[in-house]
Every structure is written in C-alpha cells, then in structure tokens.
Amino acid sequence: MAIEVRIPTILRTYTGGEKAVSAEGDTLATLIEDLESSYPGIAGRLLEDSDGGGDLRRFVNVYINDEDVRFIGGLQAGLSDGDQVVVLPAVAGGC
Amino acid sequence: MLTLDQATYDAIVAHAKRDHPDEACGVVAGPAGSDRPERLVEMVNAAGSPTFYEFDSTDLLRLYRDMDDRDEEPVVVYHSHTATEAYPSRTDIGLAGEPNAHYVLVSTRERGNNEGPVEFRSYRIIDGTVTEEEVVVVPELEASTT
Numbered sequence: 001m002a003i004e005v006r007i008p009t010i011l012r013t014y015t016g017g018e019k020a021v022s023a024e025g026d027t028l029a030t031l032i033e034d035l036e037s038s039y040p041g042i043a044g045r046l047l048e049d050s051d052g053g054g055d056l057r058r059f060v061n062v063y064i065n066d067e068d069v070r071f072i073g074g075l076q077a078g079l080s081d082g083d084q085v086v087v088l089p090a091v092a093g094g095c
Numbered sequence: 096m097l098t099l100d101q102a103t104y105d106a107i108v109a110h111a112k113r114d115h116p117d118e119a120c121g122v123v124a125g126p127a128g129s130d131r132p133e134r135l136v137e138m139v140n141a142a143g144s145p146t147f148y149e150f151d152s153t154d155l156l157r158l159y160r161d162m163d164d165r166d167e168e169p170v171v172v173y174h175s176h177t178a179t180e181a182y183p184s185r186t187d188i189g190l191a192g193e194p195n196a197h198y199v200l201v202s203t204r205e206r207g208n209n210e211g212p213v214e215f216r217s218y219r220i221i222d223g224t225v226t227e228e229e230v231v232v233v234p235e236l237e238a239s240t241t
Contacts (some may be wrong), residue, residue: 009168010192045237061152065229068152088155089136089192091172094118094147 003031003079005087014039023085028062031085046087059090069087096169096229097197097217099123104232108213111175111201114140115132115208118148119201123171124162131236132170132197140174147186148174149240171217173199180204181214183225191220197228 001024007015015021023038027029036043045061048054055075056062062069063086069077079085103123120140123132136158141151141239147226148156162168174183183191191198195225202214219226 008192010194040222059192061155063152063156066156068156070152073108086156086159090152090158090190091120091155091192092142092147092149092190093174093184093187094142094144095176095184095187 002081004084005031005035006084011042011045011087011088014042014045026079027075028064028073028077028079028085029070032075034091035087059092060087061088061090063088096105096231097132097175097199098231098233099171100236101232101234103132103135104215105178107139108174108215110137111203111213112206112208115203116145116177117143117176118145118175120148120150120172120174122158122169122173122196124165125165125167125170126239130170130237131235131239133236134167145177146201160214168192171199172196173201175201175203177203177207181216183218188220188225189221194221199230200205 004020005011005023006020007018023031023034025034032046046057046060047056062079065083110121111188118140121137125131125133138150138154140148142149166182181202183198184199198218198220199237217228217230219228
C-alpha cells in the first residue's frame with residue numbers, strides 16, 4: 001500500500017533532498033511511524049511529542065487528497081492505496 | 096541582498112497600509128532557484144489580527160500547488176507589523192519555514208493607513224538565526240538570463 005508524501009523544503013534534509021517519498025500506513029499516525037523508520041527525526045518535526053504520543057504540531061499542515069487532516073480526524077484520518085499526502089509548514093508569525 | 100522591482104515594492108507597501116491595523120501577509124513567487132521575486136500573491140490573514148498572521152490552510156495548499164505547477168518557489172514571504180518595528184519577532188523566527196526565502200517585514204506603526212514612508216526591511220531566517228540584508232529597489236528586474 002503506497003502513499004505518496006510531498007515533503008516541504010525545510011524537511012528535505014531528512015529525505016536526502018527528495019521532494020516526494022513513498023510510505024505506508026492505514027492512518028496518518030501509522031504513516032508517520034513508517035516515515036520515521038525510513039527518515040529518522042522527521043516525526044519529531046510533525047508531532048508535538050516524537051514518541052508518537054503527541055498530536056500534530058499546531059503549525060504543521062497535513063493534507064490528504066487536498067483535505068486538511070484537522071477536519072477529517074487528525075492523526076486517525078484513514079488512508080488507502082494511491083492517496084496523496086502533502087505536508088506544508090504554516091506560513092505564520094506575529095509581533 | 097534582496098532585489099525587488101518598484102511596482103512589487105509599492106504593492107507590498109499598499110497592501111500593508113490597506114490592512115492596517117491588522118497584519119497583512121503574502122508572498123512574491125519566482126522561478127525555482129532564480130532568486131527573482133516576480134509574481135506577487137497577496138494572501139488573506141486568516142488570523143485577522145493586529146498581532147498575528149497566518150495563511151488560511153486551504154489557501155496555503157492552493158498557493159503551493161500553483162507554485163509547483165509553475166515551477167516556482169516563494170522568493171519573498173512578507174508580512175506587516177502594525178505597532179512594532181519591522182524586525183522578526185520571536186514567533187516569526189520560530190515559525191519561519193522557508194529557509195530559501197527573503198522574509199520581508201513592513202512596519203505601518205508610524206503612518207497607519209496614511210500616505211508616507213514605511214519601514215521596509217528584509218531578513219534571512221535559518222534555523223532560528225536572523226540575518227538582515229540590504230533591500231535594493233530597481234525600476235524593473237533585469238531580463239532573465241535563463
């Protein structure tokens with residue numbers, strides 16, 4: 001079960017410069033576990049708590065087939081073969 | 096150094112003044128690897144706040160898909176400060192997610208929505224380190240060599 005994951009510039013240091021990688025999982029949580037096994041350290045950039053207990057970081061946006069996962073179950077959002085996942089850091093700040 | 100054409104500079108300043116007292120935000124996209132800020136994209140500040148800005152998550156995805164389709168990247172990421180100086184805040188630094196971008200800060204604290212000069216400054220923000228750079232405004236960008 002292959003899922004394409006688009007990696008933003010700032011996280012390509014973990015993927016050897018690759019813009020898109022293939023990973024497996026039937027939920028976003030298991031997909032991130034699989035990513036972590038291939039690209040150690042990447043989970044800590046996506047999750048509040050890199051041991052898998054934490055939620056998605058507030059300022060990381062993840063989309064499954066163009067839907068923001070926050071509206072479709074967060075880390076429990078389901079995945080199936082051929083889905084596309086996009087990771088984008090929020091563009092945000094404040095004085 | 097950030098080299099920007101006058102029309103883009105003026106448009107960023109106008110956007111900041113128009114949205115004052117809320118923070119304005121946007122990007123200037125350009126061909127990947129070119130360092131040429133060519134295409135201004137004003138974004139909606141989903142936070143609608145005088146002290147915070149954030150691109151709406153749906154708009155963000157659309158923006159990055161558009162840039163991907165055009166083989167572009169965000170050459171400039173800009174936002175305004177409406178009550179403080181044009182210098183990256185701790186939050187700005189912590190959330191800076193584009194290591195290749197010029198981060199432009201415009202401060203509207205002096206004139207608000209009114210005519211007149213603003214503070215317009217540019218920075219690189221990489222791994223929490225801020226480096227200010229010179230801003231050069233030219234009548235038009237030189238013709239692309241590619």
